Amino acid sequence: MGQVNSCMAELLRARSVARLSVVLLLLALLGGCTAGDNGRERVALNDGGVLDLSQLQGRVLVVNYWAIWCAPCRHEIPELNRLAKEDSDKVLVVGVNYDKVSGEQLAQQLEELAIEFATLLRDPAAELGHTATGVLPETLIVAPDGRLQQVLVGPQTLASLRAAVAQAQR
Template sequence: MRTLIFTLLTSFTLAACDNNSLPTTDPTVRFSPNQSNPHWTVINYWAKWCAPCRDEIPELNAFATAHADQVRVLGVNYDGLQGEELNADIEALDIRFPVLLDDPHRALAIERPTALPSTLIISPDGAIRDILLGPQTEASLKAAMTTADNP
């Protein structure tokens, strides 16, 4: 039992010390840019005032649920909202996937998107495989990952 507790505490401590890891609204989910991961990662930039973003959110929710064993979907609030303002927008849009608390563009060494919605497709090896502009659907996200997986 002591070994199990020690192992768990060590794991949590190491995870908390990972300077490359970005927190999300879900304390159990973090994003480590440019590092391998067992899943594909889809990062979607959104804003409450963006009509196509609002239309796209249900598709992202459905995609995240249907493919949870292969993909993790993360959001980024384009306006950089934090705290209660961020939570209010997440609730208003019914976002059901974790939202990054910091914009990952610097950590990913890319330019910050200038159009919304923008969606990054990141392969399990941590490489950005595609940047999609405009609203996505469950089908377009699956196709983007399939294309990126088979260049």
């Protein structure tokens, strides 16, 4: 009988460990997501902030996909930095690392490329109803009401970005 009790206790411990592992895995997977006031997901930013599409406050959202190995991305980033800085009253610029790096590796890449705008820790493409083209750089222009307005493929200039933002504001 003692052996049966010992086996039962071991089985219960194993089940508890398995359940705890599943809970921890779910928490890790959902760590970057929180529910917004309107039920839409909010996305964590590399700087500790959170992006909520319902809080664009009349601004256009510019989502730029970049990668450390992408030469055209390197040329486009200064243009995006200027847009984010000079037009912050009209535009919110955020980036998405195409290779989905995070942590210290992401911090190093942001520094190497001199990216001055926040980077999303999760790709918002599904939330925006977009399927990536696989071409970099790629920039999504999201109207102030949260609708995907335009997809720009290839490197952009400050002028082309401003034109897309102006169109999204109409």
